[in-house]
Amino acid sequence: MEIKGNRRARIALINNIPETWGAGKYAFMLYRELSKKLSVDHVYLNHENGSLEINGKAVAREKAKNKVIFLKKIGRFIPRYDIYHFTNQNLSFLIRKEDCAKSIVTCHDIYPYIYPKNIFEKVGRGFLYSGLKRTKVIIADSEYTKKELVKHMGIDQNKIKVVYLGVSERFVRESKKKSRERFGLSLSGKIILHIGEVEDKRKNTKRVFRTFLRLRRRVKNLTLLRIGKGNIDYSGVINMYKISEKDMVAAYNAADVLFFPSLYEGFGLPPLEAMKCGTPVITSDKTSIPEIVKNAAIIVNPYNEKEMESALYKVLTDKKLASKLSRKGLIRAEEFTWSKTASQIFKIYKELE
Numbered sequence: 001m002e003i004k005g006n007r008r009a010r011i012a013l014i015n016n017i018p019e020t021w022g023a024g025k026y027a028f029m030l031y032r033e034l035s036k037k038l039s040v041d042h043v044y045l046n047h048e049n050g051s052l053e054i055n056g057k058a059v060a061r062e063k064a065k066n067k068v069i070f071l072k073k074i075g076r077f078i079p080r081y082d083i084y085h086f087t088n089q090n091l092s093f094l095i096r097k098e099d100c101a102k103s104i105v106t107c108h109d110i111y112p113y114i115y116p117k118n119i120f121e122k123v124g125r126g127f128l129y130s131g132l133k134r135t136k137v138i139i140a141d142s143e144y145t146k147k148e149l150v151k152h153m154g155i156d157q158n159k160i161k162v163v164y165l166g167v168s169e170r171f172v173r174e175s176k177k178k179s180r181e182r183f184g185l186s187l188s189g190k191i192i193l194h195i196g197e198v199e200d201k202r203k204n205t206k207r208v209f210r211t212f213l214r215l216r217r218r219v220k221n222l223t224l225l226r227i228g229k230g231n232i233d234y235s236g237v238i239n240m241y242k243i244s245e246k247d248m249v250a251a252y253n254a255a256d257v258l259f260f261p262s263l264y265e266g267f268g269l270p271p272l273e274a275m276k277c278g279t280p281v282i283t284s285d286k287t288s289i290p291e292i293v294k295n296a297a298i299i300v301n302p303y304n305e306k307e308m309e310s311a312l313y314k315v316l317t318d319k320k321l322a323s324k325l326s327r328k329g330l331i332r333a334e335e336f337t338w339s340k341t342a343s344q345i346f347k348i349y350k351e352l353e
Contacts, residue, residue, distance in 0.1 A: 011083045013027060013031050013042050014085065015027035015091075016046075016088070022269060026106065027087040028042070030342060037346050045071055045091075051074075061074075068127075072094070078094075083103075086105045086135075088106060089132060090128045091105070092130065097134075102352065104135060104349075105139070109266025112125045113129060129153070132149070133153070139348065140160050141163070163348075166337045166342075167337065168245070171249055183251070186221060186223065190219055191225055192222070192255065192257055194224060194260070195227045195270045202262055203262055207308070211259075211308045211309050212237075218313055227240050256279075256316055260283040261300060264286065265288050268283075268293075272333050273333075275293075275296060280297075280321075281293065282298045283297050285299045293332065296331065
């Protein structure tokens with residue numbers, strides 16, 4: 001990719017989130033794939049270390065306990081590039097006036113802006129997202145997120161491009177027996193996997209737990225395996241947090257079903273990761289999720305515990321249904337690769353020249 005004068009275009013992927021988190025995973029995976037195609041730097045604003053790192057090497061340092069103040073201070077050291085790609089919406093406020101025409105922002109969702117905890121969060125998110133109106137192009141994870149941007153922020157729909165996320169090739173089918181032994185789980189019982197923080201209302205954890213309790217009356221030796229911040233201290237519930245990707249793959253393979261009745265997702269990677277591992281998925285009929293999973297999962301009303309219990313019971317007791325969902329999921333998940341994501345974003349870069 002070249003610009004005028006036959007010089008290779010220099011592109012910055014600007015990120016502030018570790019690879020272990022969703023938006024961070026997006027930035028790191030995109031960097032690896034785009035590096036195969038063009039000259040791109042991963043510009044990492046590392047609050048924990050108080051540094052600005054380019055491709056893993058610290059080039060500047062600043063100290064500030066407040067993350068936003070840190071980003072503002074360290075952002076001054078971002079070098080000059082031909083294209084600036086801010087890999088999540090929280091960084092859009094860093095766009096400089098002179099760089100608007102060569103800036104791109106990926107927007108994963110604007111949930112905190114639409115449903116703020118209080119007026120202070122509303123104002124704060126408005127500041128963080130202020131660059132969404134200034135940037136030349138917005139990349140949205142889904143058609144749903146695109147509609148939310150138009151509806152709630154008045155963004156011109158013509159500057160929003162939808163590019164789906166990918167699923168890492170590391171998510172594969174593995175032995176259920178070995179996966180369960182890895183965590184010391186029962187080899188004979190049924191396991192429901194749920195991913196999400198206990199206190200994050202979007203993840204619907206309280207209804208997940210109540211549905212699990214209802215189902216225990218009908219299914220013996222049932223375990224709820226939870227991955228996410230917070231604990232539910234109850235017999236039959238296993239809590240895990242900050243696990244490696246290898247452990248995540250094992251968790252999907254250990255489970256009989258991924259139960260993901262989220263109330264709000266800008267995309268929602270867990271259902272596709274589970275599908276890539278051949279694990280049946282029961283998920284929500286809300287926001288972007290039906291758009292992403294199509295007919296490869298059982299879709300339920302995430303507010304209806306009776307309906308969710310019924311769906312779980314069917315998948316856990318009907319081997320033919322579980323096998324059918326597994327096959328359909330594997331096919332659906334193959335449509336989402338990071339190589340495909342990078343190729344579509346590469347085309348957007350070329351259009352921006």
